Amino acid sequence: MAMKIGEKPFKERVSDGIGDLFMRGAVSSAQGRFRSGRLNAAEELGNWEDWRKLGEEIRTHTIENLDYYLELLSENVTKRGGHVFFAETAEEANEYITNVVKKNNGKKVVKSKSMVTEEINMNEALENAGCEVIESDLGEWILQVDDHDPPSHIVTPALHKNKEQIRDVFRDKLGYDKTEKPEELALFAREKLREEFLQADIGITGCNFAIAESGTISLVTNEGNARMVTTIPKTQITVMGMERIVPTWEEMEVLVSLLTRAAVGQKLTSYITALTGPKQVGEVDGPEEFHLVIVDNGRSKILGTAFQSILHCIRCAACINVCPVYRHVGGHSYGSIYPGPVGAVLTPLLGGYDEYKELPYASTLCAACTEACPVKIPLHEHLLRHRQGIVEKEGKAPVFENISMKAFSMGTASPSMYNIGSRLAPKALGAFVKDDKISDGPGPLKNWTEIRDFPAPKKDRFRDLYKKRKKERGE
Amino acid sequence: MKVSLFVTCLIDIFQTDVGLDTVELLERLGCEVDFPEMQTCCGQPAYNSGYVDKAKESMKHMINVFEHSEYVVTPSGSCGTMFREYPHVFKGDPVWEPRAQKLADKTYELTQFIVDVLGVEDVGAKLNGKATYHTSCHMTRLLGVKEAPMKLLNKVDGLEMKPLPHNYNCCGFGGTFSVKMSEISEQMVDEKVQSVEDSGAEILVGADCGCLMNIGGRIDRKGKPIKVMHIASVLNSR
Amino acid sequence: MMAAGQVYNRNSFLDNLAKNLGRERRHQVERPEWDHNPQWGVLKGATQDELVEVLKKQCLLIHTDVHETVSSELPALITHLIKEYGGKSVVTWDDPRFEEFGLSGLPKELNEEEIAVRVWDQEGGEENLAFSATADIGITFSDATLAESGTVVLFSDKGKGRAVSLLPVIYFAIIPKSTIVPRMTQVAKHIHNKVENGELVPSCVNFISGPSNSADIEMNLIVGVHGPVRATYIIVDDK
Numbered sequence: 001m002a003m004k005i006g007e008k009p010f011k012e013r014v015s016d017g018i019g020d021l022f023m024r025g026a027v028s029s030a031q032g033r034f035r036s037g038r039l040n041a042a043e044e045l046g047n048w049e050d051w052r053k054l055g056e057e058i059r060t061h062t063i064e065n066l067d068y069y070l071e072l073l074s075e076n077v078t079k080r081g082g083h084v085f086f087a088e089t090a091e092e093a094n095e096y097i098t099n100v101v102k103k104n105n106g107k108k109v110v111k112s113k114s115m116v117t118e119e120i121n122m123n124e125a126l127e128n129a130g131c132e133v134i135e136s137d138l139g140e141w142i143l144q145v146d147d148h149d150p151p152s153h154i155v156t157p158a159l160h161k162n163k164e165q166i167r168d169v170f171r172d173k174l175g176y177d178k179t180e181k182p183e184e185l186a187l188f189a190r191e192k193l194r195e196e197f198l199q200a201d202i203g204i205t206g207c208n209f210a211i212a213e214s215g216t217i218s219l220v221t222n223e224g225n226a227r228m229v230t231t232i233p234k235t236q237i238t239v240m241g242m243e244r245i246v247p248t249w250e251e252m253e254v255l256v257s258l259l260t261r262a263a264v265g266q267k268l269t270s271y272i273t274a275l276t277g278p279k280q281v282g283e284v285d286g287p288e289e290f291h292l293v294i295v296d297n298g299r300s301k302i303l304g305t306a307f308q309s310i311l312h313c314i315r316c317a318a319c320i321n322v323c324p325v326y327r328h329v330g331g332h333s334y335g336s337i338y339p340g341p342v343g344a345v346l347t348p349l350l351g352g353y354d355e356y357k358e359l360p361y362a363s364t365l366c367a368a369c370t371e372a373c374p375v376k377i378p379l380h381e382h383l384l385r386h387r388q389g390i391v392e393k394e395g396k397a398p399v400f401e402n403i404s405m406k407a408f409s410m411g412t413a414s415p416s417m418y419n420i421g422s423r424l425a426p427k428a429l430g431a432f433v434k435d436d437k438i439s440d441g442p443g444p445l446k447n448w449t450e451i452r453d454f455p456a457p458k459k460d461r462f463r464d465l466y467k468k469r470k471k472e473r474g475e
Numbered sequence: 476m477k478v479s480l481f482v483t484c485l486i487d488i489f490q491t492d493v494g495l496d497t498v499e500l501l502e503r504l505g506c507e508v509d510f511p512e513m514q515t516c517c518g519q520p521a522y523n524s525g526y527v528d529k530a531k532e533s534m535k536h537m538i539n540v541f542e543h544s545e546y547v548v549t550p551s552g553s554c555g556t557m558f559r560e561y562p563h564v565f566k567g568d569p570v571w572e573p574r575a576q577k578l579a580d581k582t583y584e585l586t587q588f589i590v591d592v593l594g595v596e597d598v599g600a601k602l603n604g605k606a607t608y609h610t611s612c613h614m615t616r617l618l619g620v621k622e623a624p625m626k627l628l629n630k631v632d633g634l635e636m637k638p639l640p641h642n643y644n645c646c647g648f649g650g651t652f653s654v655k656m657s658e659i660s661e662q663m664v665d666e667k668v669q670s671v672e673d674s675g676a677e678i679l680v681g682a683d684c685g686c687l688m689n690i691g692g693r694i695d696r697k698g699k700p701i702k703v704m705h706i707a708s709v710l711n712s713r
Numbered sequence: 714m715m716a717a718g719q720v721y722n723r724n725s726f727l728d729n730l731a732k733n734l735g736r737e738r739r740h741q742v743e744r745p746e747w748d749h750n751p752q753w754g755v756l757k758g759a760t761q762d763e764l765v766e767v768l769k770k771q772c773l774l775i776h777t778d779v780h781e782t783v784s785s786e787l788p789a790l791i792t793h794l795i796k797e798y799g800g801k802s803v804v805t806w807d808d809p810r811f812e813e814f815g816l817s818g819l820p821k822e823l824n825e826e827e828i829a830v831r832v833w834d835q836e837g838g839e840e841n842l843a844f845s846a847t848a849d850i851g852i853t854f855s856d857a858t859l860a861e862s863g864t865v866v867l868f869s870d871k872g873k874g875r876a877v878s879l880l881p882v883i884y885f886a887i888i889p890k891s892t893i894v895p896r897m898t899q900v901a902k903h904i905h906n907k908v909e910n911g912e913l914v915p916s917c918v919n920f921i922s923g924p925s926n927s928a929d930i931e932m933n934l935i936v937g938v939h940g941p942v943r944a945t946y947i948i949v950d951d952k
Contacts, residue, residue, distance in 0.1 A: 050751040067734070068742045078720055084720045138927045282871040
């Protein structure tokens, strides 16, 4: 699975999403729970705004000095005996990872959750090289068992599936014979995956925050699978997007506090695991070999642009969890493993406007995302910026829209044109008015009136009435 | 106090009563209201569609129109937000940024002006019924006006305010979003109409004509017995 | 000290970043003083007893049992808890604190009750893992404890295997009261200071808050996924 998911055009994906009532019910109730969890966690602290400002300060400083901190990180990883590969492209990353696996004669790879490995399509590369790759995050594993159903959320990837569907997948693919109770499903996964962990020779993880000062990578999880992946296999490979880094342990701590609260309303998740290099001499468990793969894959193009702050994202999904558009269309509608507001900003930057030009318009600019972001990324402003780019730089706007915006500009920059235009409105729309409203409008208005009534323009505008009033009062 | 009314194009063309109510209300509160006739639109439709250069033409015009006003008051949270955004749009422009800043600094949404500048919470209005209030997104999240409308509405004689469930949800208007992404917009406005019904209110009050046109248009289409009113009209009821 | 690792493609990669950032590569950057530092205000000035109360309250939220005891009662309490949970096999760290807290007789005592005990053995290699994977209970001390989040912090080391707190079905953490601090801030600072002093960071630092869990199925909280299904904290007054 690469970043792109599905082949259907945007409008069809949206219609599919809107038609999937189960998915929408699941997403809606999940959003409700995420929302109250996040708000409670923020309220408990009392000064959430100060925390957000600190998060923003840290992310801004780190990304502005990304070259420095990545160099420091790599120095410190190697001091501890780990290897570091800087990959500019997905292909370079996959080639290196595949080679490490081959060199270690790896057959069975267990993975913990990682968005960047999805983005670079790593599983497929490893499978093509003859390896078995097993996802161990419960949600990811469910999707993998279900013939690689794409994730629809960056924190809870199987959010779109209900427990009955999951039971059926387990039954059909793995011979599961118990009920749809979540506890029973999870116990089944525990037992199945326990065997895999004990046999695996390679463990692959993502990375929440790498700590430059000590060459440490940290993993934020609840299930314990990332600990399994980094405790049992002899070789560990960690793949990180190049922006997932902090200067020191002190900043890691702050960002983890923001992440767990914003993502799931927890003070901390069950496990925060901070790993430095391979195991030390005399230690029994942990990997003997450690590789860190730092991935660019299009991110560096964002540096130095007005979109730079999207690289501050800590992947908490708070923006997704408050987005009303996401609630109704679901994650798959975005056509990318990165859905919701962050996806609508990031996906076109990584994947281009040709493929993703609709995404920046899939927002009312209600700014719920911006308000929820724990590191204060102005997400709705980035969406606007995309629209500007699409219109002005790329010239990809529809012709009709272009003409009407030209007319708008003429009509509003000049009072005489506005005067004529607004006076003409009642006449132009007169034929469509019935009972002081329009129920079947022409042109672009049709999209409006298919759903709602449109008010008839008044014969006398406010400015006419105001003038009349003034005259009547002898002013 | 001298106040220049920025009436907004939606009110000028479609909701003329709201404009008149705003004038009467402000006058009743002791303001001297003028209406600069050269005003057009704040430029938001073009700006939010990505036509920033074209929007700037309208913006410059509006900066000129209100250059000499003492206060600019508008019965729309969203259009007021747009004025407040002007300095950001003209950032780095040595001529227009400072002028935009001056306009932003003296612009107020109507309820914000009444509560924060005039210091009034009871405007002496009287209206019987059960009402609920739609907190529009730009007004609450971007302009930061959260308390003022409720303070005013709670003092309206005879009006029983009902909480609106999920009031933080967007109504699905979003300007051109409502026609560009009409299928999604429909789901959002339906959800909002449902919340309004669930509140038990007979009157839906809002401070933004765009949202009200959207929710009201859907309420009409579905034939729901809910009246939609702009807050200026509520506060001008006697 | 082990051999240093290799780095590949670094210069071209980082040169490109610097270029896009519109400047030369930076080789020296001062970490700024942050304008906001709310993390230090959390539970500021709380006494050790107050922190214990915060910890206990948080444990209710994270499905973790808490027991309080004094040093002299600790061995009896642990034996009692192992039996109460029906533990038939127990794995513990090889950690001098077991002796300090009077627990060195525990293996023998439990063996007499037909409960198998394994103390992590750095010479024992894979056998440690095999035993832990089927053990009922794993027991470690806490190296630092965070009141706010109900977290025990474990620093891995030769005798302190990662698997002890991970593979068994039930996990016991013994928390000397003196290890309790307000939150993660204090521990992060402590480790940061070690780094500044040129000391080695443990290869694995685990911040553990209760049993493993998941909300991946319809957002229902499931306690016990890959890690322990139950967690119990034993706070011991070590004054």
